[in-house]
Amino acid sequence: MTSEAMTARAEMGPSGAFAAKLSNESFLSLFMVGVLLALFAVACVFVPNFYLPRNVINLLTNYWYVIILGIGVTFLLVTGHFDMSVGGNVALTGVVCAWACQAAGTSPNELANGLGLPYGAALALALLCAAGVGAVNAFFIVRLKVPSIIVTLGTMMLSRGLAQVITRGAQRNTSLPDVFGVLGNTFLPGTSLKVAVLIMVLLVAAAFALERSTVAGRITYLIGANAEAARLSGIKVNRHLTALYLLSGLLAGITGILLASEFKAGVSSRASGYEFDALVIALLGGVSISGGFGSVLGMFVGAIILSVVTSAATGLLLSPDWQFTLKGVVTFLAILAQRFALDRRRA
Amino acid sequence: MESTANVLELRGLVKDFLSVRAVNDVSFDVRRNTVHCLVGENGAGKSTLIKILTGALPRTAGRILLNGREYAPRSTREAKAQGVSTLFQELNVVDQLTVAENLTLGMEDTRFGFLRKTSKIDRMLDILHSLEPSIGPRQRVSTLSVAQKQIVEIAKAVAAEADVLIMDEPTAAISEGEIERLFRIVKGLRHRNVTVIYISHRLDEIFELGDTVTVMRDGRHIATKPVAEVSDRSELIRLMIGKTVFEAYQERSEPPKEIVLSVKSLRNHKLGDLSFDVRRGEIVGFYGLVGAGKTELARALYGADPYRGEVVFRGQRLPPRTDEVIEAGIALVPEERRSQGLFTILTIRGNVPVMNMGKISRHGLIDGARERRAARDAVAELHIATNSTEKEAAKLSGGNQQKVVFSKCLFADADLLLLDEPTRGIDVGAKSEIYGIIRRLSRQGKSILVFSSELTEIVNLCDTIHLLYEGRIRETLRNGPGLDSQHILHVVTGGV
Numbered sequence: 141m142t143s144e145a146m147t148a149r150a151e152m153g154p155s156g157a158f159a160a161k162l163s164n165e166s167f168l169s170l171f172m173v174g175v176l177l178a179l180f181a182v183a184c185v186f187v188p189n190f191y192l193p194r195n196v197i198n199l200l201t202n203y204w205y206v207i208i209l210g211i212g213v214t215f216l217l218v219t220g221h222f223d224m225s226v227g228g229n230v231a232l233t234g235v236v237c238a239w240a241c242q243a244a245g246t247s248p249n250e251l252a253n254g255l256g257l258p259y260g261a262a263l264a265l266a267l268l269c270a271a272g273v274g275a276v277n278a279f280f281i282v283r284l285k286v287p288s289i290i291v292t293l294g295t296m297m298l299s300r301g302l303a304q305v306i307t308r309g310a311q312r313n314t315s316l317p318d319v320f321g322v323l324g325n326t327f328l329p330g331t332s333l334k335v336a337v338l339i340m341v342l343l344v345a346a347a348f349a350l351e352r353s354t355v356a357g358r359i360t361y362l363i364g365a366n367a368e369a370a371r372l373s374g375i376k377v378n379r380h381l382t383a384l385y386l387l388s389g390l391l392a393g394i395t396g397i398l399l400a401s402e403f404k405a406g407v408s409s410r411a412s413g414y415e416f417d418a419l420v421i422a423l424l425g426g427v428s429i430s431g432g433f434g435s436v437l438g439m440f441v442g443a444i445i446l447s448v449v450t451s452a453a454t455g456l457l458l459s460p461d462w463q464f465t466l467k468g469v470v471t472f473l474a475i476l477a478q479r480f481a482l483d484r485r486r487a
Numbered sequence: 488m489e490s491t492a493n494v495l496e497l498r499g500l501v502k503d504f505l506s507v508r509a510v511n512d513v514s515f516d517v518r519r520n521t522v523h524c525l526v527g528e529n530g531a532g533k534s535t536l537i538k539i540l541t542g543a544l545p546r547t548a549g550r551i552l553l554n555g556r557e558y559a560p561r562s563t564r565e566a567k568a569q570g571v572s573t574l575f576q577e578l579n580v581v582d583q584l585t586v587a588e589n590l591t592l593g594m595e596d597t598r599f600g601f602l603r604k605t606s607k608i609d610r611m612l613d614i615l616h617s618l619e620p621s622i623g624p625r626q627r628v629s630t631l632s633v634a635q636k637q638i639v640e641i642a643k644a645v646a647a648e649a650d651v652l653i654m655d656e657p658t659a660a661i662s663e664g665e666i667e668r669l670f671r672i673v674k675g676l677r678h679r680n681v682t683v684i685y686i687s688h689r690l691d692e693i694f695e696l697g698d699t700v701t702v703m704r705d706g707r708h709i710a711t712k713p714v715a716e717v718s719d720r721s722e723l724i725r726l727m728i729g730k731t732v733f734e735a736y737q738e739r740s741e742p743p744k745e746i747v748l749s750v751k752s753l754r755n756h757k758l759g760d761l762s763f764d765v766r767r768g769e770i771v772g773f774y775g776l777v778g779a780g781k782t783e784l785a786r787a788l789y790g791a792d793p794y795r796g797e798v799v800f801r802g803q804r805l806p807p808r809t810d811e812v813i814e815a816g817i818a819l820v821p822e823e824r825r826s827q828g829l830f831t832i833l834t835i836r837g838n839v840p841v842m843n844m845g846k847i848s849r850h851g852l853i854d855g856a857r858e859r860r861a862a863r864d865a866v867a868e869l870h871i872a873t874n875s876t877e878k879e880a881a882k883l884s885g886g887n888q889q890k891v892v893f894s895k896c897l898f899a900d901a902d903l904l905l906l907d908e909p910t911r912g913i914d915v916g917a918k919s920e921i922y923g924i925i926r927r928l929s930r931q932g933k934s935i936l937v938f939s940s941e942l943t944e945i946v947n948l949c950d951t952i953h954l955l956y957e958g959r960i961r962e963t964l965r966n967g968p969g970l971d972s973q974h975i976l977h978v979v980t981g982g983v
Contacts, residue, residue: 355844355851362841365830372791372827373841373895374813432832 212388274389886917
């Protein structure tokens with residue numbers, strides 16, 4: 141910020157500096173949008189056809205699954221808690237959904253035999269499982285006061301482990317009804333966008349509305365800003381955290397169902413590492429790891445940044461071996477940049 | 488080492504905080520190898536003086552001579568290096584390490600290698616053993632009692648050849664039997680060339696332990712005399728409070744109103760069998776020293792800590808849950824403003840409505856206009872000094888932060904306020920403003936419970952005063968012209 145802007149901010153005259161009127165969250169979101177545009181411009185110079193609308197749409201929608209997971213992860217991070225179980229939960233719900241749908245007792249192959257439930261019931265069962273993982277998280281974290289990182293790392297392995305048991309370490313992709321593949325492979329009329337992308341957009345919009353203009357959203361920030369003060373202010377901290385873990389579980393469930401449908405299979409190794417991707421995009425989007433600060437909109441911007449970087453790397457024919465290293469470097473730089481920007485602003 | 492008769496000489500010491508002069512022209516001497524007691528009410532300036540001695544605070548003016556030489560430490564580490572160690576209330580030991588490891592912590596002298604280091608440990612363990620044989624060097628510190636941890640720290644100071652050891656209320660958190668053991672050790676320190684500066688609210692300890700006593704009041708030095716020349720505790724109390732006049736209290740002329748809160752034999756791990764009533768519009772004070780149970784009582788009434796017994800508010804038994812207590816019409820201004828009362832990283836607007844979100848929302852949706860109005864009203868009503876309701880609470884002064892905490896409670900429409908140390912760490916101007924707010928609220932018919940360790944605050948504000956000592960109400964007084972503050976101090980310091 142220039143010294144002029146600083147003076148203007150200090151005075152807070154009737155007009156006031158524009159930057160000063162922004163909340164820190166909006167400032168950071170805008171800042172990260174700036175970073176995103178800069179990265180995009182650089183990529184356009186070096187990667188052929190990067191600027192084409194079709195590619196841009198891909199960039200915006202590529203990571204729909206991580207973004208859906210990111211909503212729950214962001215809310216929890218704002219309260220000062222982690223959810224590392226979302227990746228395992230995606231695998232578990234996808235597998236459960238497939239297993240429930242598979243026809244019962246039709247084949248001598250164990251992996252082709254399922255519960256034979258109608259699709260609707262399978263969806264309900266999968267979501268119930270997903271919420272169940274969230275409930276286990278909430279129980280240990282809220283009731284028994286175990287640190288969330290430990291609990292959710294446990295449930296991460298537990299849920300993936302269950303998925304492996306159900307699939308014998310492989311996948312369930314036979315004797316599935318046709319309806320199983322509809323949800324994940326239907327495109328919006330006249331576009332190349334999947335239904336899943338629409339669901340992602342609707343969820344992000346709903347989450348943003350929740351965060352900005354509801355009491356529940358406000359409580360999320362209060363808990364992260366000072367849990368003890370929140371408790372002494374009569375806020376039902378435990379109930380709220382439980383609800384958020386259930387929500388995060390359900391979002392993982394929705395993602396699991398959509399991904400299973402897209403691939404017409406329940407795969408136990410699906411979504412491994414997604415919990416870290418969801419965490420990374422939240423941090424890239426300016427969500428504070430110590431709580432009380434951040435926004436789903438920022439998380440969304442973070443996801444696009446990650447998307448730009450990885451697809452630019454692919455476009456540059458960088459060997460896939462380098463993808464992780466690149467992600468790491470970008471995460472580092474982006475987080476350092478926003479740290480720097482915020483400190484300057486607060487000074 | 489040279490041997491001046493006085494280990495410490497204070498000359499015209501002054502410390503200003505913004506508008507407050509916390510230490511005002513203090514001069515006295517501390518004789519070598521004695522136990523020198525420092526007494527005074529809360530806010531008398533003792534802790535500020537100690538912080539200057541330990542290097543935690545810079546002085547505004549004045550000189551200190553240590554062993555006849557100019558002494559101006561810039562940090563506690565520097566103070567320690569020059570021979571002034573401190574036993575803080577928050578002990579400086581690491582629970583996870585062993586006794587031996589704790590002793591050498593921060594004093595490891597690795598430069599000259601392993602041998603020297605071990606000889607150092609041995610010497611320290613010898614000292615510890617001579618002070619208190621029951622503490623083993625391999626014992627983990629987390630298994631020690633508070634008193635034993637204190638002894639480890641004392642051993643550390645002795646080993647460091649400290650000239651002065653400052654002890655800040657060492658007996659506040661330890662049991663009767665352990666106090667005796669601690670006293671035996673403290674008395675022995677003079678033979679080890681250690682001068683002790685001893686701060687305590689328990690006046691009887693001064694007579695048992697002290698050679699000399701210095702009394703402070705309102706930041707000034709009142710007297711320094713040998714303990715043998717002090718006739719009794721009431722003389723000390725007289726010196727501590729002087730001719731304090733409590734002119735601010737205005738006696739109520741209107742007849743007492745109906746009882747709104749009735750507490751019957753409330754008790755928990757810190758409180759024993761408390762019973763009292765509070766009337767509408769009444770200001771009731773709970774006065775006692777640190778550890779007397781004030782905060783515990785406030786938290787129990789608020790449903791933040793478990794208790795047994797009966798609390799009836801406006802005819803209904805109060806549930807032991809904070810959210811329901813708030814709904815019933817009770818709000819707490821907690822003891823620790825920043826960690827318990829305030830959301831420092833949020834704006835004033837974000838703080839004001841949190842205890843009653845229903846008032847700024849409809850069907851769970853926040854009404855931005857109502858929220859902003861609530862914040863503006865709070866700023867106007869309590870005269871919060873800020874240029875915008877969008878200011879982060881962290882950036883406000885202590886007094887204004889406390890007003891924000893008050894505004895939270897007022898926004899909750901509470902009819903009974905629990906105020907735990909409502910003016911702690913606040914400058915004089917903001918203090919009297921807060922008193923004004925409290926009186927205004929009581930005239931509006933709100934009942935107010937003030938929990939304070941500041942006598943002037945209690946006497947200025949309260950209609951009824953309960954004196955707490957060790958979790959019990961020792962005596963209950965009506966405020967008025969006949970109030971005897973010496974008697975009050977006598978009771979809360981454990982006198983009978």
